[in-house]
Amino acid sequence: MSTPVTPEVIVEKRTIVGEGSLWDAEQQVLYWIDILSHELYVYDPATGDNRTIPTAQAVGTVVKRASGGLVLALHNGFAFLDLDTERITPIADPERDIPANRFNDGKCDPAGRFWAGTMEFNGEPDAGALYCLDAKGEVTEKLRPVAISNGIVWTADAKTMYYICTRANTVRAFDYDIDTGDISNERVVVTNQGEGGFDGMSIDAEGKLWVAVFGGWAVRRYDPDTGNLLQEVKLPFERVTSCAFGGKNLDELYVTSAVVGLDDAALVDQPQAGSLVKIDPGVQGVPAFSYAG
Ligand code: ZN
Numbered sequence: 001m002s003t004p005v006t007p008e009v010i011v012e013k014r015t016i017v018g019e020g021s022l023w024d025a026e027q028q029v030l031y032w033i034d035i036l037s038h039e040l041y042v043y044d045p046a047t048g049d050n051r052t053i054p055t056a057q058a059v060g061t062v063v064k065r066a067s068g069g070l071v072l073a074l075h076n077g078f079a080f081l082d083l084d085t086e087r088i089t090p091i092a093d094p095e096r097d098i099p100a101n102r103f104n105d106g107k108c109d110p111a112g113r114f115w116a117g118t119m120e121f122n123g124e125p126d127a128g129a130l131y132c133l134d135a136k137g138e139v140t141e142k143l144r145p146v147a148i149s150n151g152i153v154w155t156a157d158a159k160t161m162y163y164i165c166t167r168a169n170t171v172r173a174f175d176y177d178i179d180t181g182d183i184s185n186e187r188v189v190v191t192n193q194g195e196g197g198f199d200g201m202s203i204d205a206e207g208k209l210w211v212a213v214f215g216g217w218a219v220r221r222y223d224p225d226t227g228n229l230l231q232e233v234k235l236p237f238e239r240v241t242s243c244a245f246g247g248k249n250l251d252e253l254y255v256t257s258a259v260v261g262l263d264d265a266a267l268v269d270q271p272q273a274g275s276l277v278k279i280d281p282g283v284q285g286v287p288a289f290s291y292a293g
Pocket of ligand 1 (some may be wrong): 199
């Protein structure tokens with residue numbers, strides 16, 4: 001069940017908090033970010049190029065916009081990014097009056113709404129909330145309080161949403177209404193019984209959850225129906241932050257990590273910490289959804 005692997009290093013980099021990995025199946029590129037370096041990256045496996053786009057403020061996550069370009073969840077709220085001009089255009093900031101908070105992880109739902117949550121910069125308990133940006137550009141608060149809003153995915157039948165707050169260290173499930181975006185019937189489906197804290201999350205074609213474990217040296221595969229740990233892929237770095245299925249057949253797993261808080265000795269012991277790496281998950285993922293607005 002526990003498999004130590006030597007990941008393939010794709011982009012060697014000491015990101016402070018590498019995060020937000022997302023595969024673009026149309027363009028065949030991977031978007032990822034360094035939250036605290038204020039940078040968005042576009043990695044192209046065909047050329048090996050890793051383009052850097054400055055975001056000028058903390059960037060929590062990135063999604064695709066169906067009509068072109070990207071949407072970011074920034075320190076100062078949701079914003080469009082034009083990939084040609086690199087211009088950033090604000091959409092909405094539900095926490096304009098809380099400068100100590102920034103946006104963190106988020107993804108689009110099957111109807112093209114963009115869900116992302118916030119956290120206080122140091123992860124203070126109960127300081128954040130989970131928000132949903134609809135296709136009209138309106139923001140709704142969906143869940144409060146949370147501490148470190150993180151991974152979020154939906155099932156293939158679009159009836160269930162899974163969500164992680166790292167401080168809670170669980171995966172919660174909600175009944176999800178694709179027509180209204182309403183969530184209900186909250187329950188805990190996975191509890192972390194090992195090291196570290198649950199961070200980013202992806203779902204595979206079998207409906208199983210892949211959870212990046214910050215401080216857990218691993219990506220873990222869980223069965224949300226039983227809560228059971230199915231597989232643990234051990235990595236040679238401690239602070240694993242996000243994972244995304246990519247490649248032509250969505251059968252490669254890209255993994256990001258962080259060096260924030262690692263001392264000099266740990267940095268020497270973990271030469272790949274902060275880099276973008278790839279592992280073989282042995283299963284296919286599902287394509288990511290884009291923002292419809
Ligand atoms: Zn995260």
